[in-house]
Amino acid sequence: MGIKTSLINRRGGEDHCPECGSKNLIHDDDSGEIICGGCGLVIKESIVNDGPEWRAFTPGEKESRSRVGVPLSFAIHDKGLTTVIGRIGKDAYGRSIPLNTKLQMLRLRKWQIRSRVHSSTDRNLAQAMAELDRLCDKLHIPVNIKERAAVIYRKALDSGLVRGRSISAIAAASLYAACRITQTPRTLREITHQSPIDKKDIARCYRLMLKDLGIKMPKPDAQLRVPKIAAKVGVGEKTQQTAVEILRRASKIRTTAGKDPMGLAAAALYIACVMNNEKRTQKVIADAAGVTEVTIRNRYKGLKDDLGLEV
Numbered sequence: 001m002g003i004k005t006s007l008i009n010r011r012g013g014e015d016h017c018p019e020c021g022s023k024n025l026i027h028d029d030d031s032g033e034i035i036c037g038g039c040g041l042v043i044k045e046s047i048v049n050d051g052p053e054w055r056a057f058t059p060g061e062k063e064s065r066s067r068v069g070v071p072l073s074f075a076i077h078d079k080g081l082t083t084v085i086g087r088i089g090k091d092a093y094g095r096s097i098p099l100n101t102k103l104q105m106l107r108l109r110k111w112q113i114r115s116r117v118h119s120s121t122d123r124n125l126a127q128a129m130a131e132l133d134r135l136c137d138k139l140h141i142p143v144n145i146k147e148r149a150a151v152i153y154r155k156a157l158d159s160g161l162v163r164g165r166s167i168s169a170i171a172a173a174s175l176y177a178a179c180r181i182t183q184t185p186r187t188l189r190e191i192t193h194q195s196p197i198d199k200k201d202i203a204r205c206y207r208l209m210l211k212d213l214g215i216k217m218p219k220p221d222a223q224l225r226v227p228k229i230a231a232k233v234g235v236g237e238k239t240q241q242t243a244v245e246i247l248r249r250a251s252k253i254r255t256t257a258g259k260d261p262m263g264l265a266a267a268a269l270y271i272a273c274v275m276n277n278e279k280r281t282q283k284v285i286a287d288a289a290g291v292t293e294v295t296i297r298n299r300y301k302g303l304k305d306d307l308g309l310e311v
Contacts, residue, residue, distance in 0.1 A: 017041055074150040075132065075143075077125035082116050085109040121157070124167060128153055131171045138194040139186055141175065149178035155213055165205060169197040173205035180217050185228045187262065189290060222256060223247045225265035225289070232288035235269065235278050242272035246303060255306045259299065263291045267299030271309065 016023045022038035034044040072079045085108055089097055097105070117126050129150065136146045153174040156162055162170050172195040179186040188206075192199040209215065223244050230240045246268040250256050256264055266289035273280045282293045289296075303309065 017043065073147065074154060075129055075146050077122055077129045078116055083112075085112050124157060124162065125154070128157075128162075128167050128171045131168050132175060135172060135175055135191065135194055139175075139190060141179070141184070141186070145178050145182050145184055146175075148182060149175040152177050152209070152213070152215070156209055159212055161205075161208060161212060166197055166201065168195060169201045169205045170209075172197055172202045173209055176202065176206055177209060177215060177217075180220075181215070183218065183221055183224050185225045185262075187290060220261040222261035222264040222268070223251075225262050226269055229262075229266055229269055229285065229289045233269075233280050233284055235273060235280065236276070239269070239272045239276045239278050242275060243268040246271055246307065246309070249307055250303055253306065255302065260291070260295070262289050263295040263299050264303075265289065266291055267296050267303055270296055270300060271303060275309075 015025075017025065017036035017038060019041045020036065020039045022036055024037035025043070026035045026037050027033075028035060032045065032047045033042055034047065035042055072081070085105065087109075089102060091097055117123050132146065132149055132153065135141070136149075141149075149171075153171055156170055156174065172191050176186070176188055176191050178184075179191075188199060188203060192202055195202065210217070226240055226243045226247070230243070243265070247256070247264060250264070250268075266285050270280065270282060270285050272278075273285075282296050286293045286296050
């Protein structure tokens with residue numbers, strides 16, 4: 001029958017029969033009714049079942065089986081709210097779809113794609129998000145930073161900064177700003193290498209966004225650049241920890257102010273390699289960090305003299 005007896009004690013709900021005062025209430029899941037077991041009064045009808053239609057035994061299963069659909073994504077031009085007609089050639093029973101139906105579905109898919117991008121703003125966002133997705137894929141940018149870059153681009157679009165400027169330049173500048181905010185070690189040179197826009201144009205758009213959008217950048221931390229360089233030159237964890245400790249000591253006595261964080265990280269890693277007997281030349285570390293050997297030598301001398309290191 002699908003009927004079960006339950007005592008309903010929910011805040012704002014019924015816990016007894018208003019007619020006879022009985023607390024023997026029957027919850028009928030099939031009809032969506034709450035019935036009094038004493039007098040037969042139908043207390044509520046057409047109740048919507050807001051519970052899940054599946055079972056979950058762990059918190060991870062509960063999160064993965066949510067009924068609310070995929071989360072909103074700012075990296076998609078429509079935030080992922082619209083549906084997409086796929087290219088599957090079979091129906092729900094696994095049978096092949098007739099040719100006429102397949103052609104009709106292709107036409108529907110074409111017009112559905114066109115309806116998703118019907119205004120100039122949507123077209124702008126679609127092109128920008130595609131370029132942003134390409135850059136993040138080339139530079140191995142995490143998803144959360146990609147979302148931050150998409151939010152920055154949307155703010156620039158709402159402020160009118162994109163009008164009259166290259167969409168690719170604003171997208172690259174937004175990604176660079178997101179990397180700077182989150183302290184992700186991606187230089188402007190690396191982003192420019194993967195973008196069709198010149199470095200000068202991206203830097204100009206970046207400065208314009210900082211001024212008009214009021215974005216405040218944190219101070220660059222050289223310690224966060226060490227793992228990136230160390231991964232390229234292949235040094236051990238002990239050497240990385242030594243380099244981070246050198247930079248931490250230098251930061252306490254304020255000798256790192258005004259200096260390029262990538263050059264400081266490269267010099268500290270070179271010192272750590274010498275101290276731990278890991279043979280890495282200045283040229284190898286300089287190429288991995290994207291700086292010159294002269295920069296490493298100058299920062300090496302400065303760190304050695306300021307900290308009193310015996311190398």
